Amino acid sequence: MSRTAGSSGKKTLAAIHEAGLDLIHERGFEAVSLRHLAARVGLQPGSLYNHIETKQDLLFDLIHNHMVTLLQSVDAELDGIEYPLARLKAFIAFHLTYHIERKREVFIGSSELRSLDPKNRKKIVALRRAYEERLCDILKRGTEKRLFKIDDIPVSAYAILAMLTGICTWYDAKGRIDRKTLIDIHTRLVLQGVLK
Amino acid sequence: MSRTAGSSGKKTLAAIHEAGLDLIHERGFEAVSLRHLAARVGLQPGSLYNHIETKQDLLFDLIHNHMVTLLQSVDAELDGIEYPLARLKAFIAFHLTYHIERKREVFIGSSELRSLDPKNRKKIVALRRAYEERLCDILKRGTEKRLFKIDDIPVSAYAILAMLTGICTWYDAKGRIDRKTLIDIHTRLVLQGVLK
DNA sequence: TATAAAAACGATCATACGTTCGTATTCTGG
């Protein structure tokens, strides 16, 4: 046999990305072989190479897509919101929502950084730093306007991000806590920690 | 050649554990081959099997040792401290200190859980839960005594732990922030978030 | 000091890996 009826490049690549996210999330990049991946998509291993350059490039594309989307989304979400407190609240709600909805991407984007070769890793780290800066900016503005009392802005930003991102490892959308409650709890925790 | 002069089981196993922590921390469990490991220790690959059962068992031992030590240490540290606020402060300081000093173990203990087979993972998760319970207990006591105002104890505990554990990924002991400052910042963040 | 246990070597096993390639089939633009 050879080319399958109905096959289309775009659809297959999307399926590869989807299966890649699933498998890497479950087992880790190193533990996922291209044979696993191909089987999940319904292809022979060699056929993957009609759509990806290398396994490494696949990982980079997955993480890069995620980071770009994350940045665009946060900017869209914060756009038009002026006051630091409102911006902080919006940031928290956005971050939690996004991280709930894209568990796989977020997890891979942080835990598989070390599987990227240095050049690729550098690009991703730059994007991540840009995202962190969004929060730092909010904290800085709030401090300048004497709304927040913060000992050290970068450290506090890291701490807050770690706290908010942590939900990825335990939050179950079907569990006891609904999304709104989750956001409320975290908003209160962060605000109390930060407000003057 | 065969048995090397001066070789001793205890020392070699310790060297294997040490090299294992280093390599797994740097590259991830799946990416570390027994050949890498053996080379780092200065052995032939086959010789590892005089000291470990399997690669999987090595990982389990590393994580298990870490979790047991963590639990013993936290209990020793909190022993004798009565009041919830003091206990919470002690917990925060302990957790941060321990996580700074044992970056590798902590990182491996959370990021390589998925590389454990189900039986081993279950044991580790139970130990981790026991550790989380230490914090939950503190929060509960504090809430009962009307010292803390907490919306949801488990969620808050996870959030706090995520925040405190996050330092592993960025804190550099030789960097701008010294340990005491780090502890102060985090203590303030947590306490404000939790106090009535 | 004799002897068994411990520890290391080096060769080797079967398997799995990422990737390449020639070929066959299907899709698509002119």
Add this chain to the structure above:
DNA sequence: CCAGAATACGAACGTATGATCGTTTTTATA
């Protein structure tokens, strides 16, 4: 409707992997 591009197959490549084994040398015990 036909030609060339796109897509997939299936076999194969060289390499790396976790693990085993027989052998040899060192250490420790009695």
